[in-house]
Amino acid sequence: MPATSPSNPGRRRRTFRVLAAAAGLATAGALAAALPADAHDNGGHGHPRPARYQDVQLLSFNDLHGNLEPPSGSSGRVTELQADGTTKTIDAGGVEYLATHLREARKGHSYSITAAGGDMVGASPLISGLFHDEPTIEALNKLDLDVTSVGNHEFDEGAKELARLQNGGCHPTAGCYTDKKFKGADFPYLAANVLDEKTGKPILKPYTVWKKNGVKIGFIGVTLEGTPNIVSAEGVKGLKFQDEVETINKYAKVLDKQGVKSIVALIHEGGLPASGSYNYNCDSPGAGDGISGPIVDIAKNITPKVDALVTGHTHAAYVCTIPDPSGKPRMVTSAASFGRLYTDTTLTYDRFTGDIARTSVRSANRVVTRDVAKAADMTALISKWNTLAAPIGNRAIGYISADVNSTGTESPMGDLIADAQLAYGKELDPKTALALMNPGGVRAGLTYAAKGSEGDGVVTYAEGFTVQPFANTVNLQDFTGAQLIQVLKEQVSGSNAAAPKILQPSANLTYTLDLTKSGADRVVTDSIRLNGVAIDPAATYRVATNSFLAGGGDGFTTLGLGTNDVVGVDDLEALVRYLTANSSAAAPLAPPATNRITIVQ
Template sequence: MISIRRAAAVAVTALAATAAAATPASAQAPDPVTDVRLIAFNDLHGNLEPPAGSSGRVTLPDGKTVDAGGAAYLATHVQRLRGEAPNSLVLSAGDNIGASPVISALFHDEPTVDFLNQLGVGASVVGNHEFDEGYRELRRMRFGGCHPEDGCQFRSSFGGAEFPFLGANVAFDNGFPALLPFTVKFSGGVPIGIIGVTLKDLPAVVTPEAIKGLKFGDEVAAIDRTADLLDRLGVRAQVVLMHQGDNTEGGGPDDCRLAPGPAAAIAARASSKVDAIFTGHSHQQYNCAINDPAGNPRPVIQGASFGRLLSVVDLRVDRRTRDVVRAETKAHNEIVTRDVAPDAGVTKLIDEAKTKAAPIANRPVGTITADLLKTGGPSGESALGDVIADAQLAATASNSAQVALTNPGGIRADLVHKSSPGGEGDGVVTYGEAFTVQPFGNIMQTITLTGANLKAVLEQQWQPNGTRILQVSSSLRYAYSAAAPIGSKVSNLAIAGKPVDPEGSYRVSVNNFLAAGGDGFTEFTKGTNLTGGPVDLDALLAYLGAHPNLAPPPADRITALP
């Protein structure tokens, strides 16, 4: 057996020989610097087809929008960007899979992994949705093999990802690393260290069962620890793929009007050895320069979601020091427009997935009279959120449910009135469209809360990392003042027209994610007398089937006060 030391020596000798063979003896000395282009995306969520509605548009600096996204178009844009810069790496900031449309999700996201392989992704950090089906399924996504229950349904075999999944702050309960902390890619003759960290609060946004046996550490500590290790290995050019992000106050793809949030705070504290930070998770578009602890600016960038933007960072690396010349770094977000020829190979893959999924995906399940949008109005209440909450209340009526509440993050797409390319007709909702809206397969649960508990739940909508307005059934009415102190924002709380009694008991239906305290709604864990219900998607399907020509409900359940 070759020792580790001897194997390393052989590898170094081979690299030196390769470099010597590539440089003729008469050639001039190489340029003192080399250019490396990093092309990244985040939160693809299996959107192989161009996403519909607002999920498929990018807002420009003037407030106008442009249609964007679609894997075949994304591949074409990546190919062009690579052609402009021969030394290029393609990276992902996480949530490639999970919460996916039906043509990927029906096959446990194997088509999306195949697409990422075709795209030539070099590395990806894990996002929270990579854990939707648990750690064992994440390993299958990486190393391949058929699904343990459903087998190989997309193709006869599944080879897994041809790139590493990174997570420097992900460990088993015993402290051993659960994922690779970094990878090193050579581009332009210099090593580029790629560090991956996911959000330390990941347990708050997935079900406990999915991450049993795992723990998630502080992002800054993991970055600093890994950056120091890479530096000791002689890897000076370093970038971070971080599945954590901030919200914005508007603007175009390269604006930097960030609301206070975790990503900017991490970027300001993380090791100065890191030269660029790609972010994700918040589905926002921004391109910022944030000073590192040494006072030197570095790009902190995010490309919206669903493949609508590509975040491009051009680095100039000093060959002698192997470090990035920070002053010459350039960054921008590139819109994945649909006015280019779609990539033929990716189109073939998508067509295959659509054909195999069609018998299920194209089945009509209901009709609507107008768009049902997931985006909330001034109060945060949305038409689609109202419909979903009403559906969940109806589906749990046998549990004596009086109210249903659902988390906005669980509503993944609009239901649009216009016919899809499948040709089902305007106003027809297909199974695939409904699945895209509610793809998680969460189970409905009805619990008993006191009136005081219910008010406390609603007060938890205002959190340090932002505001999450729960969508509520028509049986619930309340008002709030965002300007009021934390814990005292909600008023006029009523169920079925009667004021809520703080001492009274109420049956409240939520999905199992919320029931476990997900998204920071820990007050739900105080619920008692839990009774199970149907899967959330089944509740929506039943409601659509029972209410043909469904119209958007009036936005009168939540009132925003001064």
């Protein structure tokens, strides 16, 4: 019978022939246990019987973010640790190559599952984002993805749009992009810890069970509990996000009662490895803890019923073991982001117990190199959507004299966006005093070197879309000077104390960030200047931000308290207008100097 998802009973997948029922396996006894993993005996009746232990291949990846084409710059490279301790970088990523690598990896593995850890869509390049990520869902269907958890970016356009990506149908406002109705995902999206506030039930399936020839492996999918803090208020309206550990433990019990003893958790939350190299040995002697971050405490508290964790969100690469509550090592993996890596894990399934023999679990990250043949079906898919996007994407919107990078505590790209929002804010209201941009909303930089047929220094709409793909609006709000000072302190205090989120300021706002201090004191209050003048705590200032920040996102609760709101155009349009007005082929725009924040270390 076909291996199908319970939510997609008609799904066309690789078909499997039933070799034996699970019942009756216990009679295999010691003979079966003595056989190698793929060996069979006939039980004296002339009918082959599966061996006790069956290796199941689990291929996984995470945080694709609609990167169908090979990502450029550092987003399209991985770092590899060499035997002599040096490192080298490798160009990686692109679904044409990912498809080839996954298909090659599956060869010789009759028991193979492909799973993902969320953020398959959202913050996507123009080829996918312009079409509300329908192209990415089509690509994932062609990749034979079996299951994925939701991530925070699956909620960028709200629960209704996520349901459309799962179930199909034309976009409610944009309509159908081709003459064929969008069919939706062939694989289930799992959202065990995302509840409808009215019903108290998960908005999508909490778990699914993969089955083949008596082998049963359950998958539970969750996103980080803090999703509302990093998604616009509109995107999570009417939803409640529950604790990751409590949710996984709850559904692990449910699966156990159903006789499913082998369980994998797909968790859109992650960690930070001690090395940036994808092949770093996280468990090597003398390596220290190997990994830090939220996933460590999560992994240590998830029930031992769960046999492996596929994680994401941090865009890091790691293959680590973290002890479960009983002290037994358990595999925890993440495959970086943008389709640059995939993780190849072997789960050894014990047919007698129905559980995974964890001592036999093996895992490694593999590079999606670009030295293999492109998958023809993916090339055709990309060509189709690029043809539809070309009239919009190829339009020149500005000119730059050098790369505008998006890296650093204060980045040239972040400063440029803030300047663009201030300029647009002044168009709406001349009283607009400054602009602030969240660093997480700066998804890429602008590259000077020509791409395709465009000339050096030309900025196209497609490139601008890659920088700002969220369709946030530019909002104006009034704040007191005291509130504005508090906003700057919230960059390094409260929920941002451990991992600061440094807002990118418009050119007229300057201050000192003293990293030798702790908490809110890292922002030197006496140094804050607007147009060279100290902030007056009692005065009122008109501030331009995007709608995400205006809703208090990223832990900036004070930005959610502004008054006298005015909502403008989307942030990308503000950037387009700024580049068009302030650059030309004869006078390209130079990258900002990033001298607005003085950093003391």
